[in-house]
Amino acid sequence: MENPEKRTEVVLLACGSFNPVTNMHLRLFELAKDYLHETGKYKVIKGIISPVGDAYQKKSLISASHRVTMAKLATESSDWVEVDDWESNQNEWVETLKVLRYHHQKLASSTPANSLQSTVPLVKPGRKRKREANRHIPIKKNQLSPETKSVPQLKLLCGSDILESFGIPNLWKLEDITEILANHGLVCITRAGNSAQKFIYESDMLWQHKNNIHLVEEWITNDISSTKIRRALRRGQSIRYLVPDAVRAYIEKHNLYSLESEDRNAGVKLAPLQKYARGCKQEQTQ
């Protein structure tokens, strides 16, 4: 008989522009939660939407405060998915790995955990901060039981486009991808018949960590991309039933997306491409 208490707790983190958030983004969470639950091994306790900061400099990216507000409106009716604006408040672009580390740290310090019980092996030894945090937490009654609460696993939730973006030069650092897969894991929602499996097969690095890459097949073709939403808005077309109604009303009220907003950051290089290309140049001259 399966003991529900033995399930590993999972928190799902989705990073992205959310420009704007759509029903598709929200669906990713629902699909991932159901999938992980059905494995019998996991229990998803929280979902986090972390919109990227303006310093990402992606084309047509409107201000983070709007994107965060819309995401909050979108998740109002959810009892487990919430929005976190830490990433969007940073002045410089933050690598996905750092966002994961930040949220993992947050989870660790709010869990009355015995660090020995932690199920997450850390690549960097001697993480003083975590142990110190544990010392300050008073022993609660449930800690006396053998089932001490461990830190939930934090997994990156994404579409297969993110997985395949691992192959784009200078978009990700190899060691970042490795740490994401080793310490956290990926829950990747793919369209039925998608090439994600093939992509994993063809990459030695991904193959090595394939047990920590959960591919979730989505049977309902749901192609509500933010790009298409913005396009429809520019053309005065309806976006009802593609985004939550509160988001639609907010966009309308503030007239958020236009020809002008679509041209923002046109010609500007994406932050990671700038950062990593610079790094490559430095290596070459050494």
Add this chain to the structure above:
Amino acid sequence: MKSRIPLVLLACGSFNPITNMHMRLFELARDHLHQTGRYQVIEGIISPVSDNYGKKGLVSARHRIAMAQRALETSDWIRVDPWESEQEKWTETVKVLRHHYNDLLSSLQFRKELTRNSWPIERATEDFFSSLDPVSPELKLLCGADILKTFSTPNLWKEEHIKEIVEKFGLVCISRAGSDPVQYISESNLLTRFQHNIHLVTEWIQNEISATHVRHALRKGLSVKYLIPDSVISYIKHNHIYTEESERV
């Protein structure tokens, strides 16, 4: 200024249950028709089929109507009409169209007379009403483009019904990007003859939420949030429909 033709969209189907995609069809159709410059879409009607249609897994019309009502609460132009579901026998689509068209005519006539009689008509308003007369409203059947394909299925439709539907009323067919509904039209002499009355709308933002899949997910206790409105989800839960037990009957 040439006035636009007032137009009502009618969608027939099981709506078992209604999904975000059903409502999306209306929005797409309206945008498309408005962009032609020729029409003013004044209303959308969802007409759930009656229980004796005999389709497997069809929950009672009472529920399907109630769910559609909840789903459409936030819409200011689409409504659900129970007439078809209240008929004792299954009603052919053309008859549903006829019924709603007659309704439309009489309600517009009624509205005109009411306004004329209730207050003194100023010159400008008089002109407006007289300009309305030559423009009779139209009622079009809103559907997926696969309906066109079913027209060629033997014995599914009566030939004279298809003719009346495309000639007297008209179709607004939504198809997904990459499919070729024009082909279905060209394969049929009848459809080709009335192709001017078949409006093809491409859905570029794929969102194929089949009600079958939604029921499947509900039976298995999987989430359907963001596929159908929250109000419909709570109705389903509250009334214990689409459960493993209820579907087994």
